[in-house]
Amino acid sequence: MLRFPHDAHTHTTYSDGIGEIAENIAAAEEKGLRLLGITDHSHYFEPGTLSRYVREVRYWGEDAGLTILAGVEGNITAGGVDVPDFMAEKLDYVIASVHEWLERPEEYVELVKLALEDDNVDVIGHFGASFPYIGFPSADGLEEILELAEKNGKAFEISSRYRVPDIDFIRECIRRGIKLTFASDAHYPPAVGSVSWSEKVFRKAGGKKEDLLFGEFL
Numbered sequence: 001m002l003r004f005p006h007d008a009h010t011h012t013t014y015s016d017g018i019g020e021i022a023e024n025i026a027a028a029e030e031k032g033l034r035l036l037g038i039t040d041h042s043h044y045f046e047p048g049t050l051s052r053y054v055r056e057v058r059y060w061g062e063d064a065g066l067t068i069l070a071g072v073e074g075n076i077t078a079g080g081v082d083v084p085d086f087m088a089e090k091l092d093y094v095i096a097s098v099h100e101w102l103e104r105p106e107e108y109v110e111l112v113k114l115a116l117e118d119d120n121v122d123v124i125g126h127f128g129a130s131f132p133y134i135g136f137p138s139a140d141g142l143e144e145i146l147e148l149a150e151k152n153g154k155a156f157e158i159s160s161r162y163r164v165p166d167i168d169f170i171r172e173c174i175r176r177g178i179k180l181t182f183a184s185d186a187h188y189p190p191a192v193g194s195v196s197w198s199e200k201v202f203r204k205a206g207g208k209k210e211d212l213l214f215g216e217f218l
């Protein structure tokens with residue numbers, strides 16, 4: 001049983017997930033979560049579908065047995081994060097993640113810095129998922145990231161899917177007051193709430209409820 005039962009990163013049929021919003025919520029209720037985020041990929045939305053998406057999340061969230069939030073997962077590219085104002089305004093929060101293939105960790109750091117400077121972004125998704133393949137950034141690069149996140153009030157998710165960030169990074173977030181969330185990154189309902197790795201590393205790093213972005217709901 002989780003002490004901080006929440007999952008702030010799940011996908012549905014509004015992007016590349018295979019479950020309906022209602023099915024993700026039912027799975028979250030079954031697992032005893034207290035908060036669930038529906039966060040489909042930003043590039044699947046146009047203004048019309050975004051409104052329908054948010055309406056549907058609110059509809060199913062209304063009498064759910066837990067808090068349901070509407071978000072998206074945006075893409076960080078060299079041109080910035082693909083979450084325009086009209087989108088962010090309708091949502092409870094925005095995750096921004098690097099999805100493109102990069103050659104060097106320095107490029108990754110530069111992209112994440114763009115997201116940390118973007119007012120529409122709340123959470124950095126699966127930070128460092130590709131480091132085992134492209135290499136790890138320097139201590140200075142990580143320091144820049146942490147300083148910027150602290151200054152601009154951005155959070156990081158702890159991704160059970162990719163098992164990132166590492167515990168040292170999470171400890172630094174906690175020490176600096178940078179908030180954290182748990183993320184399954186589920187693309188089908190049975191994986192909703194699969195965040196035990198997130199909680200394990202968070203608690204090993206000394207994390208408390210007040211270190212979680214959505215701690216007030218838990």
Ligand SMILES: [Zn+2]
Nearest residue numbers: 073097125126
């Ligand atoms: Zn992602």
Ligand SMILES: [Zn+2]
Nearest residue numbers: 009011073185
């Ligand atoms: Zn995702």
